[in-house]
Amino acid sequence: MSAALLVLSAFLASAVEMVEALTIVLAAGLTRGWRSSLSGVAAATLALAVVVAALGPALTVVPLDDLRLVVGALLLVFGLQWLRKAILRASGFKALHDEHAIFARELREAETAPREERAGLDWYGFTLSFKGVFLEGLEVAFIVLTFGSTQGSIPLAALGAAAAIVLVAGVGAAARAPLARVPENTMKFAVGVMLTTFGVFWSAEGAGAHWPGGDVAILAVLAGVILWSALLVALLRRRHGELVVA
Amino acid sequence: MKHLAAFGRFWWDFVIGDDWIAAAGVLAGLVVTALVAAWWVLPPAVALVLAFTLVRATRQA
Numbered sequence: 001m002s003a004a005l006l007v008l009s010a011f012l013a014s015a016v017e018m019v020e021a022l023t024i025v026l027a028a029g030l031t032r033g034w035r036s037s038l039s040g041v042a043a044a045t046l047a048l049a050v051v052v053a054a055l056g057p058a059l060t061v062v063p064l065d066d067l068r069l070v071v072g073a074l075l076l077v078f079g080l081q082w083l084r085k086a087i088l089r090a091s092g093f094k095a096l097h098d099e100h101a102i103f104a105r106e107l108r109e110a111e112t113a114p115r116e117e118r119a120g121l122d123w124y125g126f127t128l129s130f131k132g133v134f135l136e137g138l139e140v141a142f143i144v145l146t147f148g149s150t151q152g153s154i155p156l157a158a159l160g161a162a163a164a165i166v167l168v169a170g171v172g173a174a175a176r177a178p179l180a181r182v183p184e185n186t187m188k189f190a191v192g193v194m195l196t197t198f199g200v201f202w203s204a205e206g207a208g209a210h211w212p213g214g215d216v217a218i219l220a221v222l223a224g225v226i227l228w229s230a231l232l233v234a235l236l237r238r239r240h241g242e243l244v245v246a
Numbered sequence: 247m248k249h250l251a252a253f254g255r256f257w258w259d260f261v262i263g264d265d266w267i268a269a270a271g272v273l274a275g276l277v278v279t280a281l282v283a284a285w286w287v288l289p290p291a292v293a294l295v296l297a298f299t300l301v302r303a304t305r306q307a
Binding site: 069073074076077078080081083084085087088093138139196199200203204207208209210211212217221224228229232236239240 | 260261262263264265268269272273276279280283284285287288289292293295296297299300303304
């Protein structure tokens, strides 16, 4: 059960981040040239591979309880960030994530930026793609490594992430347009719920607590996080409605 | 020095995010969990932290 949740979490988190990276790469490619944009993608992928190669083996030698405490705490902080934004979006306090609008803004900025050649590449296009892929990918790498190492299976988490990357890159290459129809806001909500759930479970275990029922308690935590989030969305929606009327 | 500050800011934003209260609340919840070695501390602590940080965000909105 937790293996399925592990793959699903890695898949969803990676898909969401890769959709965002794709929007930036497309904007850079269409306005500044594909050579610079794809070189930025390649450089960022290489940089991410170095980060994963350095951190991955290091995480496997840390004792499991210490790892679960530190990684669980980080996942929990991450999860609360995702969940907070998702609840604010769902209740109307924050604008929904709109890939079309972001794509239009990136295109505008990329078209007006001055041209500067370095090593035969348009520097703006290169750095825009590099930053987009590296920053979005860093979060994916972090989630895959921490989820995988804590659950004792980095390859399983990597499989979920790789499936998402291949899918998004394939669809993006075919469509040559931002994947605005992907239900990103719902997926972000799901990722926030998953990260918070695993974060609560692992960090409490790492701090010395024992969950009744062992791993099955993950499902109870998951249900609790979903119900609490839904209640908060409902309460904040009502509050937002009152503020709009007033 | 400027690069060091930017590097620190990047990691602060990456890990802590928009509201440091959430990170502080998680840390406090884990300290209490470690002290009493009980599973039932963290879930309500996280629920309260999430609600609190949302109230702060909606007041700022």
